[in-house]
Amino acid sequence: MNLATHTATLAEMIAFAVLTAGVLGGGLVTITRRNPVSAVMSLVLTFAALAGVFATLSAHFLAILQVLVYAGAIMVLFVFVVMMMNRDEITPISRRGLGTRAAGVLAAGYVFYRVAWLVNRERGLPVLAATETPPVKDFGTVSSVGALLFSDFLFPFEAISLLLLVAVVGAVMLTRHLREDRVP
Amino acid sequence: MPTYAYILVSLALFFVGCAGVLLRRNVLIVLMSVELQLAAGTLALLAFSRALGDQKGHVFAFFVMALAAAEAAVGLAIVVSVFRTRRTASLDEVNALKG
Numbered sequence: 001m002n003l004a005t006h007t008a009t010l011a012e013m014i015a016f017a018v019l020t021a022g023v024l025g026g027g028l029v030t031i032t033r034r035n036p037v038s039a040v041m042s043l044v045l046t047f048a049a050l051a052g053v054f055a056t057l058s059a060h061f062l063a064i065l066q067v068l069v070y071a072g073a074i075m076v077l078f079v080f081v082v083m084m085m086n087r088d089e090i091t092p093i094s095r096r097g098l099g100t101r102a103a104g105v106l107a108a109g110y111v112f113y114r115v116a117w118l119v120n121r122e123r124g125l126p127v128l129a130a131t132e133t134p135p136v137k138d139f140g141t142v143s144s145v146g147a148l149l150f151s152d153f154l155f156p157f158e159a160i161s162l163l164l165l166v167a168v169v170g171a172v173m174l175t176r177h178l179r180e181d182r183v184p
Numbered sequence: 185m186p187t188y189a190y191i192l193v194s195l196a197l198f199f200v201g202c203a204g205v206l207l208r209r210n211v212l213i214v215l216m217s218v219e220l221q222l223a224a225g226t227l228a229l230l231a232f233s234r235a236l237g238d239q240k241g242h243v244f245a246f247f248v249m250a251l252a253a254a255e256a257a258v259g260l261a262i263v264v265s266v267f268r269t270r271r272t273a274s275l276d277e278v279n280a281l282k283g
Contacts, residue, residue, distance in 0.1 A: 012185060027201070030204070033213070036212045039212070046223075053193070057230045059245070062230060062245050066226075069249050078216065078256070078260070084267075102207075105206050119188050120192070127187065128188040128235070129186050131185060148240065160251070161250075163251070171261035174258070
C-alpha cells in the first residue's frame with residue numbers, strides 16, 4: 001500500500017474550509033429553522049456543498065450522484081410534502097420531555113467529542129494522514145466504480161434495486177386514497 | 185487535505201443530525217436530520233476509501249445513497265398518511281402506538 005502524503009496547498013485548504021463551512025452551517029440552519037421550507041432549502045445547500053467535498057476526495061461519480069439523487073430527487077420529494085402540509089411549527093422545540101432529550105444531546109455530544117479527540121490524537125497514523133489520490137487507475141470514476149458494481153457487487157446491487165422497487169410500491173400503497181366504501 | 189480532517193467533519197455532521205433528531209418535534213425536520221446522518225456516514229466511507237486506495241468504499245456509499253432514497257420515500261409516505269388522518273406533523277401528538 002502506497003500512502004502518499006504531501007502538505008496541503010493553500011488552494012486546497014481554502015476549498016476545504018469553504019465547503020465544510022457550507023456543509024456544517026447548512027446542517028445547523030436545517031435543524032434550527034421553524035419553517036420547513038427554509039429547512040429544505042438549507043438542506044439543499046448542505047448536500048451541494050457535500051458534493052463538492054466528495055469531489056475533493058476524487059469521488060467524481062459519487063459527487064455527481066449526490067447532486068442528482070440527494071439535492072435533486074430526494075429534496076423534491078421533501079418540498080412536495082412540505083408544500084402539502086404547509087404549516088409552520090408553533091413551537092420549534094416542544095417542552096415535553098425536554099430535559100431527557102437535552103441530556104441525550106449532551107451525552108451524544110460527549111461521545112462525539114471523545115471520538116474526535118481520539119482521531120485528533122492519532123492523526124499521525126498512515127491511514128488518517130493520507131492526503132493524495134491513491135495510485136489506482138481511474139480512481140472514483142464512473143467506469144471503475146461501475147465495473148466494481150457489476151462484478152464483485154452484482155448481487156448486492158440487484159438486491160438494493162429490489163429494495164428501491166419495494167419502497168416505491170410501498171409508498172404508493174401507503175398514500176393512495178381509499179375508496180369511501182372500503183374505509184373501515 | 186488529510187483524512188482525519190474529513191473524519192472530523194463527518195463526526196460533526198453526524199452530531200448535528202443527532203441533535204436534530206433528538207430536539208426537534210416536526211417529523212419532516214426529523215427526517216431531514218436522518219438524511220444528514222446518512223450523508224455523514226457516506227463522507228466517512230469516501231474518506232477512508234481514498235486513504236486506503238480501495239474503491240469498495242465508493243460502492244458502499246452508493247448503497248447508502250440508494251438506502252436514503254428508499255427511506256425518504258417510505259418515511260414521507262407514512263408522514264403523508266398520518267397527516268391525512270390526524271392533521272398534525274408533530275411527533276408529540278402521534279402516540280397511538282405508545283404502550
